[in-house]
């Protein structure tokens with residue numbers, strides 16, 4: 180039976196690969212990305228695959244709380260039930276920058292958007308028979324940390340530091356979401372490993388050329404990475420929460436999944452949202 184799948188970050192890389200794969204299989208895909216050009220390219224590819232009528236491209240800046248709320252409203256107005264939410268939106272920023280709502284960009288895009296979409300679409304997910312959230316980030320990596328006393332990285336910003344904080348925050352999000360929902364929606368935290376997404380232009384100059392070169396020899400292709408992820412959408416794991424690092428199951432006893440830290444981050448996130456969110 181065909182599924183309804185929402186993909187946040189569907190216009191490039193792994194998200195785009197999953198979008199096209201699912202469209203070819205007959206699913207309906209709500210694809211979110213910030214670039215109109217990339218959205219048009221996805222649309223053209225969907226049409227070529229004879230699936231243009233099953234693609235709903237929604238242009239939105241997921242680093243904005245208000246824009247995430249708009250995406251949630253768009254999806255829930257059209258689909259009372261959705262089968263899967265795939266979270267792949269991310270972008271590196273060499274310099275610290277703030278969103279219109281005054282949040283550090285990587286925190287807002289890589290972590291907070293996933294928090295908002297998961298909870299915002301919870302009802303629609305719970306209305307489907309076997310719902311799953313696929314959070315593609317860095318499960319299994321233990322480097323980096325959530326900077327409890329400087330979540331917005333105001334005192335010490337670094338691109339890698341921000342990315343690693345986002346990854347660790349997503350690990351904790353999986354744990355707290357599952358605890359909060361009691362496992363009504365299966366949650367999979369997935370690390371794809373080094374993958375050639377075809378665009379490293381957002382990295383600072385010398386690094387982007389190096390990573391592009393490295394990707395040619397050492398990275399996995401989108402075609403290699405997508406099938407196991409797509410398989411998880413077809414057959415979600417039986418357990419409420421699963422962590423997978425390049426195909427290997429990661430034990431949830433890893434310190435990066437600490438339940439007390441997960442509750443602490445969820446609490447801080449709710450406090451942050453209470454002060455920054457525009458009432459809907």
Ligand SMILES: NC(=O)c1ccc[n+]([C@@H]2O[C@H](COP(=O)([O-])OP(=O)(O)OC[C@H]3O[C@@H](n4cnc5c(N)ncnc54)[C@H](OP(=O)(O)O)[C@@H]3O)[C@@H](O)[C@H]2O)c1
Pocket residue numbers: 187188189190191192193194195211212213214215217218239240241242266267268269270288315316317370371372373374375376378
């Ligand atoms: N590639 C790797 O080597 C690797 C390794 C480990 C983990 N991961 C994780 O896997 C996930 C997918 O990675 P990827 O390499 O496939 O990423 P990617 O090719 O860079 O794609 C990122 C997606 O996010 C969207 N996006 C970026 N900024 C956005 C914004 N402000 N609002 C809405 N959408 C936005 C992009 O679309 P627009 O340009 O249209 O906005 C694009 O569709 C990420 O979470 C990444 O951290 C990747």
